[in-house]
Amino acid sequence: xxxxxxxxxxxxxxxxxxxxxxxxxxxxxxxxxxxxxxxxxxxxxxxxxxxxxxxxxxxxxxxxxxxxxxxxxxxxxxxxxxxxxxxxxxxxxxxxxxxxxxxxxxxxxxxxxxxxxxxxxxxxxxxxxxxxxxxxxxxxxxxxxxxxxxxxxxxxxxxxxxxxxxxxxxxxxxxxxxxxxxxxxxxxxxxxxxxxxxxxxxxxxxxxxxxxxxxxxxx
Amino acid sequence: xxxxxxxxxxxxxxxxxxxxxxxxxxxxxxxxxxxxxxxxxxxxxxxxxxxxxxxxxxxxxxxxxxxxxxxxxxxxxxxxxxxxxxxxxxxxxxxxxxxxxxxxxxxxxxxxxxxxxxxxxxxxxxxxxxxxxxxxxxxxxxxxxxxxxxxxxxxxxxxxxxxxxxxxxxxxxxxxxxxxxxxxxxxxxxxxxxxxxxxxxxxxxxxxxxx
Numbered sequence: 408x409x410x411x412x413x414x415x416x417x418x419x420x421x422x423x424x425x426x427x428x429x430x431x432x433x434x435x436x437x438x439x440x441x442x443x444x445x446x447x448x449x450x451x452x453x454x455x456x457x458x459x460x461x462x463x464x465x466x467x468x469x470x471x472x473x474x475x476x477x478x479x480x481x482x483x484x485x486x487x488x489x490x491x492x493x494x495x496x497x498x499x500x501x502x503x504x505x506x507x508x509x510x511x512x513x514x515x516x517x518x519x520x521x522x523x524x525x526x527x528x529x530x531x532x533x534x535x536x537x538x539x540x541x542x543x544x545x546x547x548x549x550x551x552x553x554x555x556x557x558x559x560x561x562x563x564x565x566x567x568x569x570x571x572x573x574x575x576x577x578x579x580x581x582x583x584x585x586x587x588x589x590x591x592x593x594x595x596x597x598x599x600x601x602x603x604x605x606x607x608x609x610x611x612x613x614x615x616x617x618x619x620x621x622x623x624x625x626x
Numbered sequence: 627x628x629x630x631x632x633x634x635x636x637x638x639x640x641x642x643x644x645x646x647x648x649x650x651x652x653x654x655x656x657x658x659x660x661x662x663x664x665x666x667x668x669x670x671x672x673x674x675x676x677x678x679x680x681x682x683x684x685x686x687x688x689x690x691x692x693x694x695x696x697x698x699x700x701x702x703x704x705x706x707x708x709x710x711x712x713x714x715x716x717x718x719x720x721x722x723x724x725x726x727x728x729x730x731x732x733x734x735x736x737x738x739x740x741x742x743x744x745x746x747x748x749x750x751x752x753x754x755x756x757x758x759x760x761x762x763x764x765x766x767x768x769x770x771x772x773x774x775x776x777x778x779x780x781x782x783x784x785x786x787x788x789x790x791x792x793x794x795x796x797x798x799x800x801x802x803x804x805x806x807x808x809x810x811x812x813x814x815x816x817x818x819x820x821x822x823x824x825x826x827x828x829x830x831x832x833x834x835x836x837x
Contacts, residue, residue: 408698474773474774475773477777477810479788479791480791480794484806487802488803566688584704584784593695595694600695607682
C-alpha cells in the first residue's frame with residue numbers, strides 16, 4: 408500500500424489549493440449546504456404530511472424514488488442541462504437529501520403514540536405547541552436516522568461530483584485515476600472514508616444529545 | 627430519444643446487461659453471506675452490537691472510495707469489475723446482516739417454545755420456523771439492498787465499469803442529453819422491476835401474512 412501521497416507534508420498545507428485541508432473544507436461546504444437546503448425543503452413538508460395524514464402517498468414514494476435514482480446520472484444530467492458550476496451540482500445533491508428526510512419525518516410523525524398527542528391536546532396545548540413540544544421531540548429518533556442516511560448519501564455523492572469538475576475530496580481520486588497516480592487515489596479514498604465514518608459518529612452522538620431521555624428511554 | 631435508442635440499441639442493451647450482472651450478483655452473494663452472520667448475532671447476543679457497529683461503519687464508506695480501495699486488499703487491477711462486485715457485496719452484507727439479526731430477534735419466543743416442544747431440533751427449527759417467520763423483515767432489507775445496488779453500479783463508470791453508468795459518462799463527455807436520460811430511466815425501471823419481483827417472491831413464500 409503506497410501511502411506516500413497521504414503522508415507528504417506539503418499536501419497538508421492549508422494555504423495551497425488542492426491540499427487536504429482545502430479539499431476537505433470544500434467537501435464539507437457542499438455537504439453542509441445541500442443538507443441545509445434539503446432539510447429546509449423536506450422537513451416542513453414531511454412534518455405536515457405526517458401531522459395531517461394528507462398526502463402520505465407522496466411521502467412513502469419519495470423515499471423509494473430517491474433510493475433508486477442513480478446519483479452519477481443525476482449529477483451528469485444537471486451539469487449537461489445547466490452547465491458546469493456549483494449550482495447544478497448543488498441541485499443534484501439537494502434532490503438526494505430531500506427523500507430520506509421527507510420520508511423519515513413522515514414516518515416519525517406517523518409512528519408516535521397517539522395517546523400522548525391526545526393527552527397533550529387534553530392538557531390544552533395549541534396545535535403549534537403539540538407539534539413543537541410533543542410530536543417533534545418524539546419523532547426525533549426516526550427523523551435523525553433519516554438525516555444521517557441523507558448526510559452519508561451527500562458525502563458519497565459530493566465525492567462523485569469531482570467527476571463533473573467540482574472541488575472536494577473526490578478530486579484526489581478522479582485526478583489520481585486520470586494521471587495514474589494510485590498513491591493519490593488511495594489517499595483520497597482513505598480521507599473520504601474517514602470523513603464519512605466520523606461524520607456518522609458525530610451525528611450519532613448529536614442524536615443521543617438532542618433526543619429527550621424520556622423518548623430514548625435512557626435515564 | 628427514440629432515434630438515439632434505435633441507433634445505439636446494442637450499446638444500451640450491453641450496458642443494461644452488464645448493469646444487471648454487476649448489481650444482482652452482489653445481492654445474491656451478500657444474502658448468502660449475511661444469513662449466517664446475522665444468525666450468529668442472535669445466537670451469541672454479545673456479538674449483536676459489534677456486528678451492528680461494524681456493519682454501520684462499512685455501509686457509511688462512500689462507494690467510489692471503496693471501489694478504488696479494494697485493489698489494495700484484493701490485488702485486483704483498478705479497472706477490474708471484480709472491485710465493483712466485491713464492494714457491492716460488502717454493502718449488501720452490511721445492510722442484510724443487521725436485518726437478518728433484527729428479523730430473527732423479533733420472532734416471538736412463544737413460537738420458538740412451541741416449536742421446541744413439538745420436537746424441532748435447533749437447525750431444523752431455524753430453517754423451518756425462525757427463518758420463515760422472519761422472512762418479511764429479511765426480504766424488506768433485501769429490497770432496499772437491491773435498489774441501492776442498482777443505483778450504485780453507475781458510479782463504477784468512473785473507474786471504467788459501470789453498466790448504464792457508461793451512458794452517463796458518454797453523454798456528459800459529448801454534452802449530449804439522450805444517453806443520460808436513457809440511462810437514468812432504465813436504471814430506475816430496473817430498480818422498480820427488481821423490487822417488484824422480490825415483492826412477488828415474498829407473497830408466494832409468506833401466504834400467512836395476507837390472511
